[in-house]
Amino acid sequence: MGISKRVKNINPSQTLAITAQALKMKQEGKKVISFAAGEPDFVTPENIREKAISAIGEGFTHYTTSSGIIELKEAILEKLKKDNKVEYKTSEIIVSTGAKQCLFNAILTICDPGDEVLLPTPCWVSYTEQIKFAGAVPIFINTNQEEGFKLSAVKVEEKITPRTKLLILNSPHNPTGAVYEHEELKKIAQLLLKYNIYCISDEIYEKLVYDNAKHLSIASLSEEIKDKVITINGVSKSYAMTGWRIGYAAGPEEIIKGMSKIQGHSTSNPNSIAQKASIEALTGQQDTIEEMKKAFDKRRKYMVKRLNNMEGIFCLVPAGAFYAFPNVSEILERGIEYNGKKISNSFDISDFILKEVEVALIPGSAFEAEGYLRLSYATSMEDIKEGLDRIENILRY
Numbered sequence: 001m002g003i004s005k006r007v008k009n010i011n012p013s014q015t016l017a018i019t020a021q022a023l024k025m026k027q028e029g030k031k032v033i034s035f036a037a038g039e040p041d042f043v044t045p046e047n048i049r050e051k052a053i054s055a056i057g058e059g060f061t062h063y064t065t066s067s068g069i070i071e072l073k074e075a076i077l078e079k080l081k082k083d084n085k086v087e088y089k090t091s092e093i094i095v096s097t098g099a100k101q102c103l104f105n106a107i108l109t110i111c112d113p114g115d116e117v118l119l120p121t122p123c124w125v126s127y128t129e130q131i132k133f134a135g136a137v138p139i140f141i142n143t144n145q146e147e148g149f150k151l152s153a154v155k156v157e158e159k160i161t162p163r164t165k166l167l168i169l170n171s172p173h174n175p176t177g178a179v180y181e182h183e184e185l186k187k188i189a190q191l192l193l194k195y196n197i198y199c200i201s202d203e204i205y206e207k208l209v210y211d212n213a214k215h216l217s218i219a220s221l222s223e224e225i226k227d228k229v230i231t232i233n234g235v236s237k238s239y240a241m242t243g244w245r246i247g248y249a250a251g252p253e254e255i256i257k258g259m260s261k262i263q264g265h266s267t268s269n270p271n272s273i274a275q276k277a278s279i280e281a282l283t284g285q286q287d288t289i290e291e292m293k294k295a296f297d298k299r300r301k302y303m304v305k306r307l308n309n310m311e312g313i314f315c316l317v318p319a320g321a322f323y324a325f326p327n328v329s330e331i332l333e334r335g336i337e338y339n340g341k342k343i344s345n346s347f348d349i350s351d352f353i354l355k356e357v358e359v360a361l362i363p364g365s366a367f368e369a370e371g372y373l374r375l376s377y378a379t380s381m382e383d384i385k386e387g388l389d390r391i392e393n394i395l396r397y
C-alpha cells in the first residue's frame, strides 16, 4: 500500500529545496543572500514580452500541436543551422515545457529498465533522478578538478558494458562551468559510434561562455554522430525566460516521435503564448544576450578571485554557465564545530553558512561531488560582495 516504489526511489531536488528555504527566510524578514538560484536575475527582454502580449491580444490561447507550433520549430531549425552548424527537419524537433521536460521525455524514450546511463560527475541534480525514474541505472564517471572536470574517452570506455545505452553530456556545464573543446568531443563521439551508444547533449548554457571558450555541438561533428545525438536546449538561461517554460530537442526522427508520444499523453503542448514569445527570442535582436553575458563575466571574475583569496578554498575559473564551484575540502578537514558537532561534509557547511550568516548556496553532494559548494553568480554585484564578505568572516580561522 502507499505510494509507488518508482516515486519512493526518487529524491527531491536539493537545489529547489534550498532555494525555497532561502525564500521562506526572506519572507520572514531575514536578510538572506541567495547564491542558490539557477536562473538569470535579469528580466526577460522587452521585445520578447511584447510578443507574448500580442499573442494574448490575438487570442492565441488554445491548444497547439502537442509537439509545438511549426513556426517555432522552423525558428529552432534556423538557429541550429546558424549557431550550431547542424541541419534538421521539423519532424526531428520537439518543443516542450522547459529543457527539463525534453530530458525527461528523451530518457524515457531511450531507456528500458536495467539499461545503463553514463553520467559524468559532478552532475546536475535532475539527471540522476530522471534516469532512476525510467528504471535505468546511472553509472557515474568521476571527473575532477585537475582534469578541469572534463570527461576523458579512457574513463568513458572503462565504464561501458553491454547494457550501456546512453551518455549524458552537458557543456557548458552545471555546476562546474566546464566547456568541452573540439578534440575532446571528437574522441567521445568516436566511442559512442564504436559502441553504438546514444548521447543526450544538454546545451542549455550555450550562450554563456567566457574568455576564449567556444560552444560546440557534438551533433555537428559528423552525419553519423548526429544520428546518435539528441541535442537539448531552450530559452530559459539565454533569454532570462526560466518562468516561461520552453525547451526544445533535436534528434533522430524515431526518438523525437517517441518523445512526442509521451508528451501527447502527459502535458500536451507547451504554453501557446510562451511559444510565440520564444519565436521572437530566437529570431529577434540578440543584443541582450551580450549585455547579460558581460555582467555575468564581471561577476564571475570577481567571485572567483574573492573565493581563491579565502584560506582553505580553491576555485577553478569556470569557462561557461553562471556558477562558481569551489573546493572546500581543506576547510572540512580543518573541522569547524557547529552546535557541538563537527562540520564534515558539504551539506553541513552550507547549512552552517545559511543558518549563521544567511547566505544560501548548494552543497556539492547534490551534484555527486562531496567537498565542493556551488555558488550562482546570477545575482547582483552588491549581493555578491555582501554574501562573500559574510562567508569570508564566518570561515575565518
Ligand SMILES: Cc1ncc(COP(=O)(O)O)c(C=O)c1O
Binding pocket: 038, 097, 098, 099, 100, 101, 124, 170, 174, 202, 204, 234, 235, 236, 242, 246, 247
Ligand atoms: C544543466 C541543466 N539542464 C537543464 C535545465 C533545465 O532548464 P529548463 O528551465 O529549460 O527546464 C537546467 C536548469 O537549471 C540545467 O541547469
